[in-house]
Amino acid sequence: MKILIGLVVLALVLGQHGVQGERSTIFEDMNLEEQLMILNKPSIKTFHTEEGDIFDCVDIYKQPALDHPLLKNHKIQMRPTSLPEGLINEPASIATSSLSNGVDCPQGTVPIRRTQKEDLLRVKSFSDEYQLTKNIHPHTTIFPNQHMVSLAPNYLWALYYGARASISVHHLDINNDQYTTAQMWLGRRPIDQYSIQAGWMIGSKITGDNLTRSFVYWTKDQSKKTGCFNQLCPGFVQVHKQVTIGSVLKEISVYGEAQKSMDLSVFRDRNTGHWWLQLNGAINVGYLPKTLIPQLVEGLSDIAWGGLAVNPPNGHSPPMGNGHFPKGNFTTAASFTAVKIVDSTNTYRIPDDIDVKFLVENRACYNIEFHGKYLNEGLAFLYGGPGGDCKD
Template identity: 35%
Template sequence: MCWMDLVGDVLPWTNSRENTQFCLVDGRRTGQCKQAETDRVLAIETKTRNFSSMDFSWCFSSPIIPILVHFLLVASLLCPVHSSEFGNAQVVNQNQTFRPEEELQKLQIIRTRLQQINKPSVKTIQSPDGDIIDCVMSHEQPAFDHPLLKGQKPLDPPERPNGHDQMGVLSENFQLWSMSGESCPEGTIPIRRTTEQDMFRASSIHRFGRKSIRRRVRRDTNSNGHEHAVGYVNGDQYYGAKASINVWAPRVANPYEFSLSQMWVISGSFGDDLNTIEAGWQVSPELYGDSYPRFFTYWTSDAYQATGCYNLLCSGFVQTNSKIAIGAAISPTSAYKGGQFDISLLIWKDPKHGNWWLEFGSGILVGYWPSFLFNHLRDHASMIQFGGEVVNSRPTGSHTSTQMGSGHFAGEGFGKASYFRNLQVVDWDNNLIPLSNLRVLADHPNCYDIQGGINNVWGNYFYYGGPGKNVRCP
């Protein structure tokens, strides 16, 4: 796969009503430009990113529009990524036959999908890490494509759980894009723009923005290459959860694996009717194209099969915050034997309307999942989980070297291992309470492990993570 940008240029604006048409940039309807301008040759801008943990071999395409699409398709098949980080991962099948009709059909599907995902913006911000952030009117975000939300606007803030400390609000400037000094106007929300490059990178266009389907989803073993080290509570009715999670940038061994740390709010059986709400941070080269840890959300009401998605890549989660971009890179991150940076997340069910809200830090509302998205979670959760998850694709036949958390085992402790602290749940009366029966479980403790504890400062906590492949995890 070539790491290339299609035409992502800003097209000339005009106030004239004569000979104008809407222009599509990365599949996004974005204002008006002169008809004459559309016939000009557009330059392809090749962006260079310097990532501390990733080296790319770049491919360059012809700037001639009539052959741009065909060249891109040929290049995407013939130019593999050479990456020291991704090692033996082979992205391109050298014996693959080039079929122009199939590739053009694929491109058309991608562009149609991009027009659904990317909404008209009133302002565009270029992030230092290469992301494009679109400021979209809040009532025009993807959530309101849902038939049950059409014509509506985001709800007002709900009542917070009792016992929730809203003092000392953490700055919203924890993401790279906001460090540019630019911000989205009130009444809009920042959305990371999805590009053709993002979708070409996906292993499946039809499942873009979703986790892989996991048959026999369980928490006492890995399924379909997904491995966990988690703390969890069950056996009661839960109406939310809260935790502080420290952020790292774990190494991911190949483009089709990921490493994440998150909270799960779960109901239903671990079969086809599983309902989950998820939030945390994630490193996913396939989804985002880099190795930055990114703030993300997820939901499903049928065990990751046909419903739900990451972030705002489908109609579902309703964002209400104008300063946080879901899916954008987090900065700073924790350093081994150095400074530790964590984020606090709270998910809880609004007692009045029944929707599940997400709060970042102490008082920064991000948005909510409407209760009608779910069947089991429409009432309450039956399990809460905290912890790490990786995909182990076993690309060379041995265990992946994708790291979880800091990449170090739990026994190394503070400043070296990753942690969750101040674990709490929300009860039936909207009270935040400490956990009383936290259990910990690691699918493969020789690869990734976990150790729990409790004290007066951190309450319930645990350290977790590991390097993946090592002498005890071949």
Template identity: 30%
Template structure:
């Protein structure tokens, strides 16, 4: 496992709900020498085909369909080896089952793309719960790539965690939002793109995508980012992002328990060290500011550090804010 851990793993933002992660497989995991692989059913394949046909290319923002609120690092001659953050976890209410809503980090270069995070995606899973997910492509989703393990490419490592699992998290303090540290980073030697979750003794690599799958991001990625995302088919009203609340530019304390966030935000630089992004290099990407927004706080305190608050109601202005953040 040591070879899968980045040189610097961001410290916990608090003694938060990391130890309250409920991600282990029933029965305590897989037998020695085996790893969990989610059984793909006929219904899964039908849902996946329908979803891929309707959603278009995953790393293209389709006007009027895919709404985003995020920041990205895209410097001239940038050589990035990943991104990490502590993500608050939510179960956004969707106005229709054709939509999805979530939060993620990604690396990108040319037509190569990897993303990792959580989302509510009824077309992909057949439910309205929050799932861990990953997605990759090497040709802008024309012929290669898929979500989770619906195609060859992703190499499973963990015996107890798998992409597509329902993400159930409890905060340690009542009334606080649950937080999950998530990592997408490149191994120094193998160049594998690894995804991991948790922290300290709870840190665990789920698996990786080998560099041979890609063309541009074999050795590094020229772009990394963090964003909230809502997919809305044309003709439908847009669902909530995050908690459904807009971030505020001048009231940090009032957002801790009410607005979705990426905290302890870091990218992995050309020496594979995790560092906080710096303002001049961050590019603001929000396509519909009347529906969603994201606000950058370069430093809050030693716990939250560099934080993005993000989200918004979309067009679901009459619906209640997102309170059901657990998959009970």
């Protein structure tokens, strides 16, 4: 096992800056009302959740993703044409799914979370406040106001075609100027400028509340001019009529009890080149078309699983995971289990536990505890910590 303080990852905070970069490209010279008219399509039916979200059931062929200039003639793919082998593809209960939000749109429509003017203002404000250098590289200094804990396979010359993990879901009390995530990073060199990220996060600076929500993010130029968070700009194609990205995760783990997890997969459809986001091995939420990130069609050079905690400059760091240090117990610390990669044969494979690398940026505030192959389902590790004054 190789413990390395160096890992090619693109922090989500940079992705948020990229949200505004992509928006400025697509919505150039548009005011907020004009942007909202593009993002909020006419609905067939509307759902109001108890958390205050509004989901509009939009004609699947008129969803905002298709307003992206690269998707004008895009033919929607309703399901993956090829699944990685070794994935148990059993029907999953929507009612117990960790992405369920009580929405059930009519056939031929998909749920799109309604974008409010405040969402657009919040993204711009966040981008302006977190102006950071985007050049994250294995040998550069970690930014002082963001802290990462992660695991990655250490195959220097291998290419990957997807990743999966069962990620325990938690709620944390954090300040309004902080955010924290549990996620997968999938990228390609140089310097991971092409990447996809997915998992769960908490952070009112981005979502408008401190609830635990799912997310997906993508960029094809290290977040300089392209990239998008969830559906705040065109890109991610929604196909499931009940489960959508950006929803509140209602099944939250309780300290000392069996953990509640989201079983998340991101993989390339080897026939079409699209990158699918799948839940529980059966719920095909949607996908990122290959035309958005054509550089990833040939495969990924970097994958990582872990947590990210971000605070404002000179502020205290938020908790990560479930807010507790890992101490050998899967009921008292946050976890990633069933960790696998998709290899060149389009097969889910467990990485060799003797050839993985870790990033633990500040052990005074966070840590990681590796458990190797766990229950024969994949690699597993515990991670997290309370945060606090994490200055070096």
